[in-house]
Amino acid sequence: MNKSLTLQDVCILRGGKPLIEVDHVIQAGETLTVMGPSGVGKSTLLAFITGTLPSAFTGMGQILLGDENITQKPSHSRHIGILFQDDLLFPHMSVGANLAFGMPAGGSKSERRAKIEAGLRDVGLEDFADRDPATLSGGQKARVALMRMLLSNPRALLLDEAFSRLDAEMRAQVRDLVFRTAKERELPVLMVTHDAEDAKAAGGEVIELKNLSQA
Amino acid sequence: MLRFLPALTLIAMLGPVIAGLWGTVLPALGQLPSAGLHGPSLDPFRDLFGWGGLFDAARLSAATGLIATALSLGIVALISASWAGTDAFQTLERLLSPLLSVPHAAAAFGLAFLIAPSGWVARLLSPVLTGWERPPDILIVQDPLGLAMIAGLVVKEVPFLLLMTIAAMGQAQPRRSLLVAQSLGYGRVTGWLKTVFPRVYTQIRLPVYVVIAYSMSVVDVAVILGPTTPPTLSVQIVKWMSDPNLSMRLTGAAAALLQLVLVIGALCFWWLGERIIARVGKRWIMSGRRGLLDAPIRVLSLGLGSISALAVFFGLASLLIWSFAAFWSFPNVLPDGFTMRTWTRHGPDAFTTLGETFLIAGVAVLLALALVLGCLEAEHRSGRPLTRRGLWMLYLPLLVPQTAFLPGLQTLLLSIGADVGRIPVIFAHLVFVLPYVFLSLGDPWRSWDTRNAIVAGALGARPWAVFWRVRVPMLLRPILTATAVGVAVSVGQYLPTLLIGGGRVSTLTTEAVALASGGDRRAIGVYGLVQTLAALVPFTLALIVPAILWRNRRNLHE
Numbered sequence A: 001m002n003k004s005l006t007l008q009d010v011c012i013l014r015g016g017k018p019l020i021e022v023d024h025v026i027q028a029g030e031t032l033t034v035m036g037p038s039g040v041g042k043s044t045l046l047a048f049i050t051g052t053l054p055s056a057f058t059g060m061g062q063i064l065l066g067d068e069n070i071t072q073k074p075s076h077s078r079h080i081g082i083l084f085q086d087d088l089l090f091p092h093m094s095v096g097a098n099l100a101f102g103m104p105a106g107g108s109k110s111e112r113r114a115k116i117e118a119g120l121r122d123v124g125l126e127d128f129a130d131r132d133p134a135t136l137s138g139g140q141k142a143r144v145a146l147m148r149m150l151l152s153n154p155r156a157l158l159l160d161e162a163f164s165r166l167d168a169e170m171r172a173q174v175r176d177l178v179f180r181t182a183k184e185r186e187l188p189v190l191m192v193t194h195d196a197e198d199a200k201a202a203g204g205e206v207i208e209l210k211n212l213s214q215a
Numbered sequence B: 001m002l003r004f005l006p007a008l009t010l011i012a013m014l015g016p017v018i019a020g021l022w023g024t025v026l027p028a029l030g031q032l033p034s035a036g037l038h039g040p041s042l043d044p045f046r047d048l049f050g051w052g053g054l055f056d057a058a059r060l061s062a063a064t065g066l067i068a069t070a071l072s073l074g075i076v077a078l079i080s081a082s083w084a085g086t087d088a089f090q091t092l093e094r095l096l097s098p099l100l101s102v103p104h105a106a107a108a109f110g111l112a113f114l115i116a117p118s119g120w121v122a123r124l125l126s127p128v129l130t131g132w133e134r135p136p137d138i139l140i141v142q143d144p145l146g147l148a149m150i151a152g153l154v155v156k157e158v159p160f161l162l163l164m165t166i167a168a169m170g171q172a173q174p175r176r177s178l179l180v181a182q183s184l185g186y187g188r189v190t191g192w193l194k195t196v197f198p199r200v201y202t203q204i205r206l207p208v209y210v211v212i213a214y215s216m217s218v219v220d221v222a223v224i225l226g227p228t229t230p231p232t233l234s235v236q237i238v239k240w241m242s243d244p245n246l247s248m249r250l251t252g253a254a255a256a257l258l259q260l261v262l263v264i265g266a267l268c269f270w271w272l273g274e275r276i277i278a279r280v281g282k283r284w285i286m287s288g289r290r291g292l293l294d295a296p297i298r299v300l301s302l303g304l305g306s307i308s309a310l311a312v313f314f315g316l317a318s319l320l321i322w323s324f325a326a327f328w329s330f331p332n333v334l335p336d337g338f339t340m341r342t343w344t345r346h347g348p349d350a351f352t353t354l355g356e357t358f359l360i361a362g363v364a365v366l367l368a369l370a371l372v373l374g375c376l377e378a379e380h381r382s383g384r385p386l387t388r389r390g391l392w393m394l395y396l397p398l399l400v401p402q403t404a405f406l407p408g409l410q411t412l413l414l415s416i417g418a419d420v421g422r423i424p425v426i427f428a429h430l431v432f433v434l435p436y437v438f439l440s441l442g443d444p445w446r447s448w449d450t451r452n453a454i455v456a457g458a459l460g461a462r463p464w465a466v467f468w469r470v471r472v473p474m475l476l477r478p479i480l481t482a483t484a485v486g487v488a489v490s491v492g493q494y495l496p497t498l499l500i501g502g503g504r505v506s507t508l509t510t511e512a513v514a515l516a517s518g519g520d521r522r523a524i525g526v527y528g529l530v531q532t533l534a535a536l537v538p539f540t541l542a543l544i545v546p547a548i549l550w551r552n553r554r555n556l557h558e
Helices: A042-050 A095-102 A109-122 A138-151 A168-184 A196-202 B002-028 B043-050 B054-083 B087-101 B104-115 B120-125 B147-172 B174-183 B188-195 B197-217 B220-225 B233-241 B248-287 B294-324 B341-382 B388-399 B402-415 B422-446 B451-458 B463-474 B476-492 B495-500 B508-515 B521-549
Strands: A005-014 A017-026 A031-035 A057-065 A080-084 A156-160 A189-192 A205-208
Touching: A005 A042, A017 A031, A017 A042, A017 A205, A031 A042, A031 A196, A042 A057, A042 A080, A042 A156, A042 A189, A042 B451, A080 A138, A080 B451, A095 A109, A095 A138, A109 A138, A138 A168, A156 A168, A168 A189, A168 A196, A189 A196, B002 B043, B002 B248, B002 B341, B002 B388, B002 B402, B002 B422, B043 B248, B054 B087, B054 B147, B054 B188, B054 B197, B054 B233, B054 B248, B054 B294, B087 B147, B087 B294, B087 B476, B087 B521, B104 B120, B104 B147, B104 B220, B104 B294, B104 B508, B104 B521, B147 B174, B147 B197, B147 B220, B147 B294, B174 B188, B188 B197, B188 B248, B188 B294, B197 B233, B197 B248, B197 B388, B197 B402, B220 B233, B220 B508, B233 B248, B233 B402, B233 B495, B248 B402, B294 B341, B294 B521, B341 B422, B341 B463, B341 B476, B341 B508, B341 B521, B388 B422, B402 B422, B402 B495, B422 B476, B422 B495, B451 B463, B463 B476, B476 B508, B476 B521, B495 B508, B508 B521
Parallel strands: A031 A189, A031 A205, A080 A156, A156 A189
Antiparallel strands: A005 A017, A005 A057
């Protein structure tokens, strides 16, 4: 089965003027890094893929997961995971509840609980299920956010400057964990960053976005 | 469904206002079929202008409203200029919520108990300083100039405008402007007035207009503290509207239209004043004068602010003491004895009325919350924020004087045979509760990080799941605060309950104000206190509930 993420003739316009253009196939387990100056519309591209494009923008072109065209699907049935530079763990839920929120419904209470425990163990956070997310360190939060996304069974992974808030040591650690997991699960990854280190660690192709409306 | 909510909200808010104005215009032109009167005729206006007290009543309305607004705004500007960003200011900020929640009527009664010839202030000063052995025979409360009424309005409008100013300052980055001004050698007060105030004022302009319209047409405060011969125009309108002689309603309707014109005129006058002050202010800024009179201005503003806050707190304290007072001879500062008699006599009735008050407030606030949350969610999903015109629409029901459209609404309801009573009263309250709930919830709702919604959606949550399971719990505190604001607004409503209830619905406010003419201070104490409690308890709950619910969730406590 084809597990790639395809951006086919994608063009995003603001006020009728083209802002960015991308035409690319990201194979399963590979990473495409998108770089470019801030304000060029990197995050807007991700919003188009998750189906949350602000109304000021118009998106054209197709997004395919494998052979399935998801361009018109609502955000919640796209199965595309996203990580931002902030962990965005829901502050009113425990660590475990955050994970359960993302897991597909079904299964008994104990099965779900076991899945949560296993997920936490995978990222080295055993026995953290009942903790308040606010009591975790930056690196721990980032790992919970990653596991929350993975447990929702995404078919592709988007990273929006996902590592830029972490300090240097944590950053390398979390980054390796993310790319390793993506490879293991054969997920196509699209990463937006302005950090060359991130691009190098990803090891995939790099495209540089130019500001079309200024050029 | 969600798509229609903004329209439905507008109808709930503006429908009664427009219908009420229409219902005012018809009888003002002599058309009142239910009383067998048919127009058009100018007789109602002829009768109105034939009333000897008209000029004084209109002048009182305009003067008390404008002076109270100008004083309140002046005090707020001076306090903010002198103290914004200091510890003292933070203390003041913490006092705001309780001050705001005290109903106008209760604050007015409290003030009356303080400043009356036999009030606390006179008792404290007598007989040593004044030589009074018995209460002096002077008219302090209900004085012909309306000074007591102005004071009663100022103590309630200062906290309101201060809250609006604090909200506006959040966007104006006052600290940095002030720092720059100070480094250029400006004093703190002058620096703030020259750099921050112009931006803040554009933000609080609509609330200021609301204060003008409200102060000019308020009825409960005017009944308690205002002059009686003649009273303010609004009080006289209510008198005409409740006259058993139905034809007096025509005069009342004509007066209601005059009230509307009066408020519009006052707003234009204020607007003109804004231009002039802006021009003078510009010249003052250009002059480069550093104005280093900081110290006296800071002391003055702190004094004025404290007096205004203390007047409310000590007023409530005197309500409390009166409600337990046995015989209390002048000039003793405390009663000669304490008794439960007043509470056993009036307490049960007061608490029954509290039930009715909460029922009306509860339904009105639930409706308002549903509409407001729906509108905000529709705004979020469509990505189209509230326009400037939308904001004006929100303020419109607060800008049209109550006495201009509520009498018409009552007449209209009667003439189409609709029953007056609890349900129409709830919808009349909704007109005033809706904008306040919207204004209270709007900013925190919009400043929520919408990436939370993106993440939740990416995790597979449908839009309504995002709403109920993520956004509402995260915004529980502002939602409860908005609920408390709504309850306080509903509890404080006098005119909608009186007129639309047709005398058959009584809330704590109508009961308390009805006691004003009798002058039974002990009974007033009971009702005033229960009324304050009704408004204060929801605010307390809005603080306690999230604190308990989220006791193990640190990030929800900032």
